[in-house]
Amino acid sequence: MPVFYLDIGIDMQVIILDTPEQVAEKSAQWVTEVIKQKPAAVLGLATGSTPISLYELLVEQYRHGDLSFADITTFNLDEYHNIAADNPQSYRSFMQKQLFDHVDIAPSRTYLPTCSSEQNPRLQGEAYEQKIKDKGGIDLQILGIGANGHIGFNEPTSSLSSRTRIKTLTKQTLTDNSRLFGQGEFQPTMAMTMGIATILEASYVLLMATGENKASAVKQMVTGPLNAMCPASALQLHQHAVILIDKAAASELTEQDYFLWADKEQQKVTDSHGLLTMC
Structure with a gap:
């Protein structure tokens, strides 16, 4: 059965599945379909x-030999400000542990928006934007969503035209993420993040959300007004955005x-006109 039906020119797709699995x-x-159609794809990671x-x-x-990342380039959404790459709490460490160390991706093709205390955040953000452009832009951007509606670390009140920059994290985000830090361990309060406009420039967007704690944010994203208080609502502007959520x-x-009905009907169009075509 075809996986994609984005090229038929429809609105945001909301696909409801039974379980997080x-x-x-x-x-x-x-993701597999994108890589197979475009082995040198640029992926945005979360x-x-x-x-x-x-x-x-x-x-x-x-x-299992079914997938190769040898020619893939990745750009992560965000990274804590002034954190060493080898710090276990850094997003670089997270990506190495969860993905990079276990596949054939070249380290030189994996990018995160880093910024130390000695570096100018504005210049670092501009350099990250330029790297994305130099690689031809992001083909598929993977997203999660925060309980307060953030995507990346674009917290509520973020400009819908924002670019990669430094952001102060909200108290809710710090509380939500505190479970990842040990007692007495320093928790960064600022991060570098792709902007909302950067995310919207990806050719395709795939947002994953599971659990009741994300239900309110999902509702605001999908059916609420387009506004800066729910940054994820900006995805209503994207022609090729897919929202994959559990019940x-x-x-x-x-x-x-x-x-649920629209998903079944749109699948009929896919059956007639084929899969997503990556250029």
């Missing part, structure tokens, strides 16, 4: 607990029946 499996199918199961499935496919994350959507 199914969200990961469907996401892995999409950290956090949600995409871990996706990365596990991609690693498994690589180990728990969809629990506050009053239009669930419509989304």
